[in-house]
Amino acid sequence: MLENRPYGRRRLLRDAALGAAAVSTTGLGATAASTPAQAAPPAGTTGRRSGAVSFRWWGTSGWRIDIGDRTVLIDPYLSRYDTGLFTGAFHQDTPLTVDTDVIDPLVDRAENIFVTHTHWDHFNDVPYIAGRTGARVFGTLTAYHLGLAYGLPAGKLAPVRGGEVLDFGDYTVEVVDTLHSRNGSWSVAFPGVRVTPPPRPEKISDLPEGDTLAFQLRVAGGPSVFFMGASDLNERNLTGLAPDVAMVASAATTSTADYVPRLMAALDHPKVVVPVHWDNFETGLTNPPRVEPNDRKRLDALIEEVRRVSPRSRVLVPEYHTAYHF
Template identity: 50%
Template sequence: MTTPTSKRALSRRTLMTGAGTAALGVLGGVTGARALTDRAAASPAAHALAAPTTQEAPAGFASFAWLGTSGWRVRTPTTTVLLDPYVTRFDTGLAAGRFSATTRLSVDAAALDAALGAPGTPEGAVDSILVTHTHWDHFADVPHLARTRGATVFTTLTGYHLALAMGVPREQLAVVRGGEEMHLGDLVVRVVPALHSRTASGALLFPGLHTTVPAKPRTIADLPEGDTLSYLLRSPQGRSVLLLGGSDYDDQALRGLRVDTVALPVPSTDVTTDYAGRLLTALDHPGQIVLVHWDDFESPLTNPPLAAESTEVRMVGLIEEIRRLSPRTEVVVPEYRTPLQLL
C-alpha cells in the first residue's frame, strides 16, 4: 500500500543494457524530485534520461501504445486490438492505504473516448479486445468498450460469463484457454497459459471462477481473477511480442516460444522465485523488455505516469537484475499513449 505523498512522476526513458553502453536511463531523476534511494542513485542504472518522445507514430508494421497497468492499443495496417484496456481508473482507496473491496464499479466514457477515440470514428474503431484476466484494473472497461465499439472479446470462461452479465452480446464473445493460434486481421495471435501474481503472503486477490452467468457485478470484488492468460502477437514478417497481464508466468508454457519483445509487469512482492531469471531463460533472452503495471492506476491517464516510491525501487532492482543476467536485452519504460514500434 502507498500513500499519496509516496508517489512521484516518471518520465519515459529507454534503458539500453547492451554490452558497451555508456549511459543507462533508469528511473533516475525527474525535475524537482529527490533521488529514488541511495541504492538507486549509486546504481550504474541511475544516470541520463533519454530524449523526450513525440506523439508521432513510429514506422513499422504495428504501433503499440501503452494504456497504463498492463493495457495496450495495437494498430496494424488493417486491425486495432486492445489488451486489458483500463482507462476509467477509479479510486479504490489503494493509494491512500484504505483499500476497499466494496468499491463500486464505474465507467468513465468520456475518458475512454479521449484516450481511444469516440465510437463510430476511425480513431475509435476496435476490432478485438484481449483479456488476460478479469480483475477490475484489467476488465472493468471491457464490457462498455465491447458494447460501444462492436469488438470481439477474447477471454476466459469466467470473463465470458461476466461479460454476459454486463450486457455484452454473446456473439461478441470468444472463450480461449491457452494453446489457440488465430488470425486477427493481419496479426497472428497465440494464447499462452499464464499465472497471476500473489500477495506477500502467497495468496491471490479475489480468486474465483464463474461457470455460469452471475448477477451483474457491482463492486470490484465481484470481478474475480478467473484464470490468467498471456498473448503472443506476431507480424507477417515473423517478429513477435509477448504481452503479460500479471507479474507471474508459467515458464514451462513459455519454453520454445520465439519472442523478440516481452511486456513484463513489475512485481509488487518477492513471492515469485527468480522472477527475471526464469523468464529470461525460458524465452532464451529476448532482445527487448517493456516494463508495465508499475504505475498508479488510480490517477488519470496523463504523462508523466505516477509511481509509488517503493515501486520505483523495485523497478531499479528488476532492471539491474535483467542487465546482469542478459546484458544484450534492452529495457524500455514507456509513457502513456506514446507510440512504440514493437513489431
C-alpha cells in the same frame, strides 16, 4: 545466477532486425542506454502510413496496438478510479465505475480485445469498450460469463484456455496459460472463477481473477510481442515463444521465486523488455507516469535484474500514449 543460453542464428537475425529499439526512461530518472525508440503521432491523427504498426501503453498492463487501420486492445483499463489501494485504505466494495469522458476520445475503434484476467484493473472498461466498438473479447471462461452478465452478445465473446493460435490475417495471437501474481501472503486477491453468468457486477470484488492468460502477437512481416498482465509464470508454457519484445509485469512481492531469471530464460532473452504494471493506476494518464516509492523500488529492481540475467536485452520504460515501433 542463471547462465544466458547461447545465441543461435535465429536469435542473431532477430536481434539485428530490432537493433533500433532502445532504453527509454523519460521522466523516471534512469540512465538511457541508447537513442529512444521511434514514436508515432498520437492515435487519431493523420499521416500514419498504411501498414504501420504502433504500440501505445495505457497504463497498468493496457495496450493499444494499431496494425495499419486495424486496432487491437489488451487489458484496456482507462477509468483508473480510487479504491484506496495506493493509500493503505483499500475498499473491496468500491463501486465499479466507467469514465466515458476518458475512454471515448482514446478508443475510436477496436476489432479485438484480449483480457489477461478479470480483476477490475484489467476488465473494468472492457464491456463498455466492446459494446461501443463492436470488438470481440477474448479471455477465460470467467471473462466469457462476465461478458454475458454485462449484456454482451455471446457471438462477440470468445473463451480461450491457452494453446490456441488465432489467425487474423495481418497478425496472429497465441494464447498462453499462465499464473497470477502472489501477494505477500502467497495468495491471490479476489480468487475464483465464474462458470455461469453471475448477476451484473457492481463492485470491484465482483470481478475475480478468474484464471490468467498471456498473449503473444505476431505481426506479419513485423515483430513478435509477448504481453503479460501479472507477475508469475509457468515457464514450461512459455518455452518456444522467443518473442522479440516482452511486456513484463513488475512483481508486487517477492513471493514468486526467481521471477525474472526464470522469465527471461523461458522467453529466450527478448531483445527488448518493457516493464508494465508499475504505475499508480488510480491517477490520470498524465506523463510522467506516477509511480509510488515502493513501486519505484520494485521497478528499479526489475530493471537491474533484467540487466543482470539478460544483459543483451534492452529495457524500455514506457510513457502513456507514446507510440513505439519495434
